[in-house]
Amino acid sequence: MRIAFICTEKLPSPAIKGGAIQLMIDGIAPFFAETHSLTIFSITDPSLPMYEIRDGIEYVRVPKERYEQHIANELKKRTFHVIHVFNRPANVLFYKQAAPNSRFVTSLHNDMFSPMKMPPDVAKQVIAEVDAITTVSEYMKRTVTKRYDVPNDRIQVVYSGVDATRYMPPWTDEGKQMRTDMRQRFFVEEDDVILFIGRLSKTKGVHVLIESMNHVLAKHRNAKLVIVGGKWFSDNRLNDYVRFLHQLAKPYKDRIQFTNYIPSEHIPHVFTIGDVFVCSSQWHEPLARVHYEAMAAGVPIITTNRGGNREVIEHNKNGLVIDDYASPKAFAHAICELLGNKEKALALAYEGRKRAETMFSFANTAEQLERVYIKIFQ
Template identity: 40%
Template sequence: MKIAYIATEKLPVPAIRGGAIQIYIDSVAKIISAKHDVTIISIEHEELEQQERRGHVRYIRFDEKKYLPSILSHISQENYDVIHLCNRPTWVKQVKDAAPQTKIVLSVHNEMFTFEKLGDAEGKECLNLVSKVVTVSDFIGRTITDRFPFAKSKVRTVYSGVDLDTFQPLWTANGKQARSQVRNELGLTNKKVILFVGRLSKVKGPHVLLQALPSIISEHPNVMMVFIGSKWFGDDNINNYVKHLYTLGAMYPEYVTFIKFVKPVDIPKLFAMSDVFVCSSQWQEPLARVHYEAMAAGLPIVTSKRGGNPEVIDEGRNGHVISDFENPESYAKVINSLLHNANTRESMGKYGRSKVEREFSWKNVENNLLAVYEEAAKK
């Protein structure tokens, strides 16, 4: 098959500035391109060529300001069997008009089918024109099918994945080495490390974790809460909310570390240095990919009961889901319990690692997507 992936206009591929969609596209395409003709289309970036080939994958990048018209011109001249369009249902009609013989698979990574984003007529037209819809979680799937029940036969959950070779758990030689190296570099040798990875945004809830810190410190005076992220992908500028977080953190200088934007290639070793991973999302999270990364690194997970996050947690086995997600003390109680018991952390980490190996490798994602593409191509 000849397959094109169309990324959003937000970030380039490969994911040199981060982005779950960009990581998803690039990781899957590298595997699928071993047997199929694969092109990835994304926006330009000064560090990347406008066109290049990496391995078997062709990359084409267009000016952000002319992105959609450039895409439409390109696909009208190519005979793709399948176009995998990411997260832009409002583009479907124009893509179909430009390439009427091509089957369109729409992947939905956020709540893109809300009334605020899509009218009834537009939503119905989009779902009638696509051959298949893949969603990153059952939660996101329901945001489509609850509103448009006729589309149930087209909608399928395909969970994202993670590079199992890149993330090395503590009990492996590479994991131990990465843990020791990073802890030495950051002065965390004898610390119990709580890790947050994500945008420093109110909807992600880092302020809730900072508010939980006094109760954690009282039981674990050697704790360090590490926040990795910035206000937006690759943007280390400080807005009012980030300033607020820094002010809160400054109250506990011996217990809080902020690390700004980290390139995806450097993320695995920061997971390896940690003891507990926390996702404190306050919004209806589609399903944050950091859950897969934490499992791959062998970390127990504490996550909020928001959106799709609970779908990858087997309660008490690879993590805990916080129902009272706005309450800092709910996080403190669970985190304290985990920090008290190294054996529990290890057993949960090993269960999570085995789960991610079984269910969430990029090879699994490839198999699931190819099944969708093949179904689409037959229609």
């Protein structure tokens, strides 16, 4: 099959500036390139050519301004059996005019069918016109099916994944060495490291995590919170919320460390410094991909019962799930439980790694998507 992936207008592909969608595409693209013809459309970036063929994959990059029109123009020059529009379902109607003979799939990584983002009449038209909808979680699927009448055979959950081979669990020889090296580099050799990786936005709940440190340090004096990320992917500029976080962290001095944004290719190494990984999401998270990464890295996970998070993290099996997600004390209790019970922490980490290898691999994601494409093309 000739397949097209159309990224959002936010970030380029490959994921040189991060992004959950771009990282997912990077992970699944090689599997499609083995047996299909694959073209990936995204925005331009100064470090990338407008056009290239890399590892058998065609990359076409267009300006961010008038992005949809540029993409439509490119679609008119080519013929595809299946066009997959990532997280921009409304654009399907426009792209279909440019490629009327192609089958269309749209995937939801956020609540893009919300009436605040798409008028109901447009949403109904998209649902009628698209050949298949995939969602990154059951939660995201419900956001659509609760509002609109979607045929069950036209919407399917396809979880994202991870390449576990890029991550080094601390119980492996390579992981032990990398952990020693990275902990020296971050000056946390003697610390119990609580790790946060993600965008510094209020919805991610970093402020609640900082506020929990008062309770954590009362029991674990060597605890240190390492916050990895900027206000946006590859953007370390300050905004009001980031300034607030730094102010909130001041009383803790060296017990809280900000690293700013770290490129995605280095994140597998960064995970090795962690004794506990925390996803402190306050909003209805579609399903944060950091869960897959932390599982692959063999770091015990604490997450919140928000959105789709709990679909991949099972309480007391491969992590801890917090119901009282806005409570600093709830986070502190969970963190102290894992810092104080290394045996339990290791058991959760082992199970997480196993699930990353068997249930949430990019190979599984690609296989499920391929089934969707074949079904609608036949």
